[in-house]
Amino acid sequence: MSLNILQYESKIWATADLLRGSGIKESEWPSFMMPFFALAMIESRLVRMFDELKNEHGEAAFAAIEKDDLYDLIRDKGQGYNIFIFEKKQTLTDICKNDKSFEIDFQAYLMGFDGETKDLLGVDAVEGEKFLDIKGVIAKLKAKKVLLGYTKLWAEIDLKPFNNSEITTLEEHIKRKWADISAETAGEQYTPDDVIALISEIIASKIEENDKLLKIYDCTCGGGNMLFGVEDRINAKSKRLTQTFGQDWNDALYALAKIESRFRPDSKIEHGNTLVDDKFYNDEFDVVVANPPYGVSWKGYADDIGHDKTGRFKFQPSISDGQLLFMQHLISKLDSNGMGVVVHNGSTLFSGDAGSAESNIRKWMLDTDIVEAVIQLPTDEFFNTGIYTYLWVLNKRKRPEHKDKVMLLNASEKFKPLKKSKGSKRKEVDEASRLEIVATLTAFESNDYARVFEKEYFYFNKQSILLTNVDEDGKTFESLLPLKEDKKTGELKQETSLALEPLTLESGEVKLTDFSITKLAAGYTSLEQYVKPLVSRLDYKEQPLRVTVAGGAVYSFDSDREMLVKEVGGKKEALGCGKILVSCALKKATKAKAERIEISVELTADYQKDYEIIPFHKDPRSNQEAIAAFMARYISKPFEYLENVVGVELNFNKIFYKPETLRNVDEILTEILSIDSAIKNMESELGL
Structure with a gap:
């Protein structure tokens, strides 16, 4: 091409100077520029297409084409239509020449486009999809009294020479x-x-x-x-x-x-x-x-x-x-x-x-x-x-x-x-x-x-496991849990917890002795409001929690040794690593009992869900062997396998990471000595 089209970039952007001078915010400029840029593009291409048709048919033959036939000829191109351009031989530049009739002519020019072009420009959009909303932009430019000046700037942008x-x-x-x-x-x-x-x-x-x-x-x-x-x-x-x-x-x-x-x-x-x-x-x-x-x-x-x-x-x-x-x-x-x-x-x-x-x-x-x-x-x-x-x-x-x-x-x-x-x-x-x-x-x-x-x-592999925590002697309360027969299979299965029937619960200042509480403390309006906060404070690890049952046995947790302890008559028995779980539930009134909160206490082993991230092998057998080898090397506590989920990530940092090259120690020491010497010289010059 003989001309560089990018010379128009600065000219197009210069139209924003008028917007700036009209007090229109920079963030709004694109909404004002888009519809007029679209106009300039459409007009240039329609004129170019019109000229190509003339050359294709010959000047005289083209001039003899009836209006309806011309319309069909242009419509077949699928590039749009405009009455002013094709029938009146006028462009935006011609419309801008007459200040007095400009607004009427400009509106007629816009209405002279085919239906699709008018929709895309938003020429007569009232509600719904307005697309480029030139109607709204024109109204704003009119209010600023700069519509003609702004349109003239765009009319000067001639894109017809370009493909x-x-x-x-x-x-x-x-x-x-x-x-x-x-x-x-x-x-x-x-x-x-x-x-x-x-x-x-x-x-x-x-x-x-x-x-x-x-x-x-x-x-x-x-x-x-x-x-x-x-x-x-x-x-x-x-x-x-x-x-x-x-x-x-x-x-x-x-x-x-x-x-x-x-x-x-x-x-x-x-x-x-x-x-x-x-x-x-x-x-x-x-x-x-x-x-x-x-x-x-x-x-x-x-x-x-x-x-x-x-x-x-x-x-x-x-x-x-x-x-x-x-x-x-x-x-x-x-x-x-x-x-x-x-x-x-x-x-x-x-x-x-x-x-x-x-x-x-x-x-x-x-x-x-x-x-x-x-x-x-x-x-x-x-x-x-x-x-x-x-x-x-x-x-x-x-x-x-x-x-x-x-x-x-x-x-x-x-x-x-x-x-x-x-x-x-x-x-x-x-x-x-x-x-x-x-x-x-x-x-x-x-x-x-x-x-x-x-x-x-x-x-x-993200391999989930269920760890069984043990005390300092390697013992867990799990071994003391009773066995229970499965009614369906007849197999003996280990219970998951041991229920206690406490007489009292004590933890710091909190002490509960009535385990079917029906009376409220002063100032409380419900059993839940009264009891639940108390139970939530009965933490067996944070505060010394003591559970007394019939016969005088006392259960507690030794946080230093991570174990449950049973004490009877001053004699202590280590039960292994476990938990004391306290919960409460609101029970509605029945014929036999009034509305109440029932508190339950149970001893359980200390189980902990965890997971390990392990490299993946596409062969299933090799993959399982790799998981087992990883567990044998890094997991020392008893555990059960839970779900294994295979994940995928692409980590550029891990693959292309280049560690920073560290400086030689001798080089650093030499630099320190040099700085130290320079400081001493400065002190000497200052008489310090």
């Missing part, structure tokens, strides 16, 4: 600035050009050259910058025909993407919440890309997710973060040979314990062998956050030698510093780094910043 791809490039730069000032949460991330370029390079390295249409899908497409950016870059590298599909819930961004889609071959953009209303429910795609919101709650539509009938959500992650819902959705949209690249933050790698939905989703993904690689990008890559971000590379058609393997690629140092920061963005993955990353991914061999693992490397 679709060039206008898309400009649009990406403008939308990035909007995102930088209007993102309400850290979850709203605009994908930078260099990341889009890297994603495109990864996809291009894996697609085959053939005659099949390449269908590309983005389930959170926003204004379309990633979706269309990937398409343009793929088209520049491949001869395959492409078609884009996208969906977004944000009214204004959807409208921008929808407008853009009309100037691309058969592109389809839909409006709505992908997670509860998939507009492409019957479609599968060759390529999926997405940068879903980070750490954004899906509480508002949890019921819909819970009742989803599509089968796409194998597990439901934490309600506070829906990233892994989008991941599952995207995987469900891949065809049998599909691949994808999805941008996430670090929580998708490790959040959630073994058995949690997050861990189970990761395990499901690795079990199905759809994850080919995870790439850690540098910090300070995005415009409004400095966190690490990660590219998940999904592939349903791995090469045979990549089967059941995953590459972790640490590209955190593969960047070039920006000469001037853009918000939080201080780095970019430059072209040389992008090509190196793709080459490493293609080679699929370990090096100093990339490691290839069998997928089971990321699995781990």
